[in-house]
Amino acid sequence: MGRSGEDVEVGDIRVACGDADWVAVEWGGGYGEGMKRNDLESELAEISALGQGQVEADALLNALKGGLKHRSNFVVAKAAEVVVKRGVSEKLSDELVKAYERFCKHAVKSDPGCKAKIAVVDALREGAVWVESLYLDAARRRQMEPVWGGRVDTAGGLRCAGVNGLMAVGYGDVMNELAMLLGDEEREVRVGAARLLGDWGDAVGEPLLRLRVLCGEEDGEVLSELFGSILAVNSASGLDFVGRYLIGGEGGKQGGNEGGDDEVRRCAALAIGQSRNGKGLEWLVRSFEKELDAGLRETILMAMAMLRNEDGYGYLCDLIKDADERTAELAVRAMGIYYYDEKVREMVITAAEGREELDEVLREVIA
Template sequence: MTDDPIADRLRSFALGGEPLTTDDAQKVLRAALSHASNRIVQKAADMIAEAEIASLTADLVKAYWRLKRNPLKKDPGCLGKTAIVKALVQVELADMEVFHDGITYTQIEPHWKGEIDAAAELRGVCAIGLVHFAPAMQVLNHCAVLLSDEWPETRLGAAQALGALGQIEAAPLLRLKLLTGDNQAEVHGECCSALLKADREEGLAFVQEFLTSHDADTCVQTALALGESRLPGTFEILRNAWGRRAELNVRESLLLCIGLLRTTESQEFLLSVIDKRDIRTAADAVKALRLNGPMGDLRERTEAAVDATESDALLRVFREEWLN
């Protein structure tokens, strides 16, 4: 318990002690959104987003504008405003004014490394918020600016927004961004994912070229986007990349991405590389197969392949992955 009853109630909510659907709980959440502590506001907004409580959208909007006044004092780190906008996106509120404000908002704060823009993530989230409520061209124009933003959190949000848009008109912008590159591999990966959603036919051929990148992280993020897409032809692309790459960590990641496909051919391939001649690769395959979940007799077939190697080390990996 603390001296702050609002904080105590939020803690109770987080522990599952009280449902958020009651009138009393929503009264507490409203009070939390008006709290002087932006961390309390952040917690309340996170809970509203998770529970998708649409009845509190007006209170979220009010709290956003309150935190915009003297933001360095009221909302250091932009924690409250970012959580609020995420909640508005989650409950699908078409508050264009908030999204339009946040998509260009900056909040420069002192940091031990110099200065940071605490609103970097907020801009990206606002781009995602506009996807379902603004014309596609407006979203594209905003994302063109955000993809060249100084801060990776903003660029990441812009790529996610283009993926959510899922329209062919986004493809040229994403191709340009992928060709010019990004110093954050995660942004590259999100751009790959977005392109595979926007242009399923020609995007696959374009994205697979990055599997040959000299940068291991770029290769892995590309493979992850391909694995999550589950597009026809992806298995052959990932298997061939696995055969060409020599780096052990990259090969492990490629097998995991093959596991994400959850197809018969991917499962058969992974089972085939469980071999006593290469226990490390076999262990990677066992982990990748686990991504398929309890599908049919897959667990039994995996266990049989492991037993055939007569490797105690591999058996331990199987038990850790499949039996825990």
């Protein structure tokens, strides 16, 4: 095998020998037993290099096959990323499937965090490889890993990747799988499901998104994604639905926000702003003009700026020009998020002319 500290060649396998941290390595179609753990970085660098420059086709495929057979989930994940970058998912579909199946065995030890499995599923999806059973397995897989005081499921991202694959191949019951994700106990999964539906852009998913909101989603990150996706799939009725949550009080009762919960309203305001739906300004103005909470007023003005339309800018500039000092300052800060836009800068400076009390915030925000 060679002396400690020396590198040797064994057939197609390069073996790095060292004094510590020995791990088994599979490379070039075989296994070695003498690679130091700190050589992982060099292996990753070699795989990454395959995604750049000119590489002869057969050599590329052979090298990626070796990478996908590697025992390290980090190396396999990187190889799968290069497969996508090079557009060879279909040519390496068998190797990708085998890699997924291999990391499903003794998964907690072989693939903590599901890093390799997620990358493989993504590569298969990007190549439109029809492996319905694999996507279904990923969509329903749990991987409980030990943590301090108990165990935690680390397969949330894998479930989302699996459903994304099912969507890509037109799986007939994909809505049922999405419903399961929206009801998942893991926050990241609910966020991922909402995002998938929003990116899909089909109004057929709107009822699922609304139902998740109406069931009383309490996590702000999830709620923001739900609102954003509702607006993405149906800009008209979606705005009416989200707007009622923004208003709260009597209007919010129809949407489910009976108490006018501040976090819900904040999420609704920002979702409307991020949608850049010009008609959202009416809802934001209506909410702002009845709002007393300083924090929410600031959020609503920020959402107006995020719309990035002339009417929204005009309303904010009117506040800078005529409102009380505190409100004018909030409006300056809201428009200040686009300080790099010369047109917006000029609008703010012009609106603030003659208001010396705003000089300090102007210097801070747009100087």
